[in-house]
Amino acid sequence: MSGTDNVDLPDLSHEAPPGTGAALLNTETQHETAPKHSAQDLEAVYDVPVTVSAVLGKSAMEVSQLLKLGKGTVVELDRKVGEAIDIYVNDRLVARGEVVLVEDRLGVTMTEIIKAGQS
Numbered sequence: 162m163s164g165t166d167n168v169d170l171p172d173l174s175h176e177a178p179p180g181t182g183a184a185l186l187n188t189e190t191q192h193e194t195a196p197k198h199s200a201q202d203l204e205a206v207y208d209v210p211v212t213v214s215a216v217l218g219k220s221a222m223e224v225s226q227l228l229k230l231g232k233g234t235v236v237e238l239d240r241k242v243g244e245a246i247d248i249y250v251n252d253r254l255v256a257r258g259e260v261v262l263v264e265d266r267l268g269v270t271m272t273e274i275i276k277a278g279q280s
Contacts, residue, residue, distance in 0.1 A: 214249040215258070215269045245272060 163212070218238025230236070245257040248269060257273040 204208070211250050212252075214252075215260075216247045216249065218246075 218240035220236050220238050222236075245259060246269065247254055248256040248258050248271060254275050256271045256275055260267045260268050260272040263266045
C-alpha cells in the first residue's frame with residue numbers, strides 16, 4: 162500500500178461502555194467530527210502473517226474410498242463450473258472470487274467481499 166491511501170475509520174474512543182445498550186445512533190454526525198485516519202495508522206499490523214486459502218469445493222467420502230484414490234482419479238466437488246470459490250483468511254470466510262490464469266500460475270480475483278456475520 163502506498164502512503165497516500167486514506168481509509169476512513171470510526172473513532173471508537175467516545176463509544177459508550179459495553180453493556181449500557183447505547184449504540185452509535187447518528188453516524189453522519191460522528192463522521193463529521195471524527196479525525197481522519199489513514200492507512201499509515203495500520204502500519205503496526207502490516208507484517209503480521211496470515212494464511213490465505215482459496216477453496217474450489219468440498220467432497221465427503223468414506224475412508225475406504227479415500228484409500229482407493231490414485232493418480233488420475235477424479236473427485237467430484239460440490240461446486241459447478243464457473244461458480245464462485247470461497248476465499249478464507251486464517252480459516253475465516255472473507256470473500257468469494259473466480260479462478261484466473263496469471264502467466265503460468267493460478268490466481269484468484271475477488272468478486273465479492275464478505276462482511277462480518279454475512280457468511
